[in-house]
Amino acid sequence: MSTNPRREQSTGKRAELALLIFASFIVWCAFVLVESNQNHDFTMGVLWYGLAYLAVFAAAHLAIRRWAPYADPLILPCVALLNGMGLVMIYRIDLAMADRAGQAGTTFSPEAPKQIIWTVVALALFLAVLGLVKDHRTVARYGYIAGLVGIVAVALPAVLPSSISEVNGAKVWIKLGSLSIQPGEFAKILLIVFFAAFLVSKRDLFRVVGRRVLGVELPRARDLGPIVIASVGCMAVLAFEKELGAALLFFGIILVMVYVATERAIWVAVGVAMFAAGCVIAYNLFNHVQQRVSNWIDPLATYDKPGGGYQMAQGLFGLGTGGVGGTGLGAGRPDMVPEASTDFITAALGEELGFIGLAAILMVYLVLAMRGMRSALAVRDTFGKILAGGLSFAVIMQIFVVVGGVTKLIPETGITAPFLSKGGSSLLANYVLVALLIRISDAARRPATPSRPQPDPTPLADAHTVLVNRPDGLGKADGTVGFAGRNGYSGPAVGASPRTRPPAGPG
Template identity: 55%
Template sequence: MTTPQSPVAVTPPLPNRRNAELMLLGFAAVITTVALLLVEANQDQGLDWDLAQYTVAYLALFGGAHLAVRRFAPYADPLLLPVVALLNGLGLVLIHRLDLAEGTTTAQGLGGSADQQMLWTLVGVLGFSAVVMLLDDHRTLSRYGYVCGLTGLVLLVIPALLPRSMSEQNGAKIWIKLPGFSIQPAEFSKILLLIFFAAVLVSKRDLFTSAGKHVLGMDLPRPRDLAPLLAAWIASIGVMIFEKDLGTSLLLYASFLVLVYIATERFSWVVLGLALFAAASVVAYYVFDHVRVRVQTWRDPFADPDGAGYQMVQSLFSFATGGIFGTGLGNGQPGTVPAASTDFIIAAVGEELGLVGLAAVLMLYTIVIIRGLRTALAVRDSFGKLLAAGLAATLGIQLFIVVGGVTKLIPLTGLTTPWMSYGGSSLVANYLLLAILVRISHNARRPLESKALPAGNIAATNTEVIEKV
């Protein structure tokens, strides 16, 4: 006679929120299409079926990216891709708006810089999909930490070694100019160096946590342990001196300090890093003309409103014209700001969408940054925590530098707004950054593997699963 066995049940799969992601992508497509129609109507361009092809292309492109995430990273954060798709779509609309202001559009379709940005969007989304499909586990990147670090440094150095005709534009030697197109290697270098920083901080954590003298309530690091901080400081100073790229110099150094603080939880590293930065800033102000001009323009742009301060003055006028609710898409004059589609696209947002629209755009970036930090908290391995936190922090730092410079909070640096500004290198690099973050979020959110358990233990098993949003 056989005894009855206790009932066995398998923990039901938790929702992966891919359908929610698809719905949000559709919502992003609707907002982008309405924004484009408003620009066309307010600029008296007329509405025709040629515009529909861009909406179809937008849906097809991000629909393909969604399928890649659904198949290869089904538990990834459902907000990351839709929010970035919306930012990218709004950026395309604003670039088209600026093309209309400059008279560089064609008779049919978008034309001008917007068509080129559409092409770079295609390349960026394809790169995003490729990383999602090929990077099975983000921890694989830690094995190539030193290779990534060396490659990142080489990419930073190359523009400084090239002749000015192949690397310099607007006074900064940050380009690699090739026939037909140009590349800004520092955009890709920041990702490679973040991987290197995270890998080194995990493998050499004892080096950074060793305590030295106790001063003012802080445990200072030992002098012989300061080599990594000094190396990062020297590298950032080198970028500022030889390439005149203040933005990249500040971004890389600040990102390193953030990662060191997250890894060690010691504020003394931040204090020492900021002290070195302050000393270098004072010296650079008195030694380098381009730094002195940036600071003087920041302090009083109206001292030379038709010369060095012209760009900042026009940017401030744009924000003042926009007011609370803006002039409306297509009704402003954002083309009066030099480099409005690249460095100053936030000024175009402030003029035509106003303070409310600008706050909404900044809130979208905040969502991406917060979701990245949430991923860092949820992922189980130390390398993933540092890398996700570093990627999210880098986006936050870059956004602060860009918006702070355009609004005269800090001196201008020349960085672009992620996913919105015109520029292929920035767009592609940030899509690769997003893909790594999506991969880490998949590993953080996917349920732990477990065997079939009695029905009474299902609840206990579910407590071991990362909470779904």
């Protein structure tokens, strides 16, 4: 009885739908808590918000069922939960800011409706990428084009006038009227695609061993070109765009991708040493780097100074207020932290959800990245492995840089948390990242197409007996009629009388 392996392997789509419903329920409960604590009332509008949120992600689920049926069933629910909690916190901060604006007699424009629109647009882009990219390996054809566009996207804000590229001291934006775009978010994905394609074609170059110094096999000097270019590029971003987070994010992703491709830790060590040396040089040359380091070492010492440690100190105060269990959604004061809905949204979540709630959110990020890494291990082609590894690590690296800056583990960085923070550029870019991960996971989990079965050769024991006439001089010496039997034995045919050997001639 023949079986179909595609039917035997469960796609997990029912589990994905159940998890999406559960994530939407958590988001809806969070909205209810915010409404009850802030407005002391419950309106039917909150119910409609929850149903609309579920409907949007149900549409994405149906698209995955059609275009990527074997995709990992945990990736989309993790994204839905993170995006939903970000919407809840942005809405909660809007309520607090609107209250403050009312007391001051000023006007306030809420950000939550804009973020909802960006979420819908990002999901539409997600579906477009998923529908257009039928095979992730086709992306490798455009690797060098992606690298060129990515470098231009990173460098463009640095060469534009500050009036259309600088926000809060960082030149990482392009402002077109009321619309602001952060090209570095898209450059992140483009550069990951480029390095994945480059490392696949030049992987042997990175595996060549140079000299041995103190028992360590160092790479050859002429093979350090890509790492040197990456280091110089990141230092340029740090110097001209005044953005430590982007420099750290780009360089960390590049190093991990090189390690995944070569499995040589020496590349990571050399890269970290070069990056550290560049940071020391940048600290001695640029005042804004010195200011970031001073705020990191002692934010209270520069608390009242312009560009000082006020934001970091307020974020730490909020985390301390939340403690282990948090103040409760809608019961804290996250509006006391500048840029609470963007750079410091994890501080706002930590205040109202506490250490437990913030740790749970970080665990969702960890699950998302681990499922991507699992797809990287399971996919059959090298480009897919390196690409999925780079995309998955980008999520972890970005949230590490964000939370590290908020908790004073590293200097303040100024980048956004994926799916949580306010911002259209971040949402659009990260949903493209998720679409590529889902496409790779579909290829990794899809059963291999079985090859056409070949007919088995008939065993020699079951073969028919064949009579063979062997002429004199070519077979047996007596020229008997034999047969091919088992084990290759040849003997006289049944019922055949042997011929007499002709008499030998004279001499």
